[in-house]
Amino acid sequence: MKIKLMKSTYFKYLCILVLCVSFSSVEKLPHEFFAKVIGIKDGDTIEVLYNKEPIIIRLAHIDCPEKKQPFGQKAKQFVSDFCFDKEVKIITKGKFDRYRRLIAVVQYKNKILNKQLVANGYALHFKKYSKDTTYNILEKEARFYKKGMWSQKELIEPWLFRKRKVSKKAHQ
Structure with missing residues (x-):
């Protein structure tokens, strides 16, 4: 019993040490920095290279359709066209x-990617995690002009789509 407890404690300390080492450079990031976009995971997640370290960025204030949802691939393509292989400004708290994933706003040539996605109908304002009303206004305009995902007759919000996917797996 004592040996098992020691192994368990040793394993916990080892995990904590690995986590601390692997995130130490990322934790000391400035609130604004420039980085090169090296990957597009999906519409609201990108990968950048900063000081030779890859960092996964989750776009703040928004939620894009999932890849398997209508407009999920178009959102990803929009992000790729906007910033792939470019030096962007990352603004984070x-x-x-x-x-x-680091939650941030991405800026390129005085345009905010997060806002551009909402304005073009490729993302929704993620009100659960954002109180920034400018995203609300952009979403209402995109909806009014039936841009992007708003051209559909029926829209399933990405957070509800993910929830349905999880509940289907639980019932299998």
Whole structure:
């Protein structure tokens, strides 16, 4: 029993040490920095290279359709056209989501990617995590002009789509 407890404690300390080492450079990020976009995960997640370190960025204030949803691939393509292989400005409060992605706003040539996605109908204002009313206004305009995903007759919000997907897996 004592050996099992020691192994368990040793394993916990080892995990904490690995986490601290792997995130130490990311944790000390400035609130604004420039980085090169090296990957597009989906409409609201990109990968950048900063000081030779890859960082996964989750776009703040928004939620894009999932890849398997209508307009999910178009959102990803929009992001790619906007910033792939370009030097962008990352603006963050230094917060990370549960997947250890840095939550940030991405700017390129005085345009904010997060806002451009909403304005073009490729993202919704993620009101659960954002109180910035400018995103609300952009979403209402995109809806009025039936841009992007708003051209559909029926829209399933990405957070509800993910919830349905999880509940289907639970019932299998």
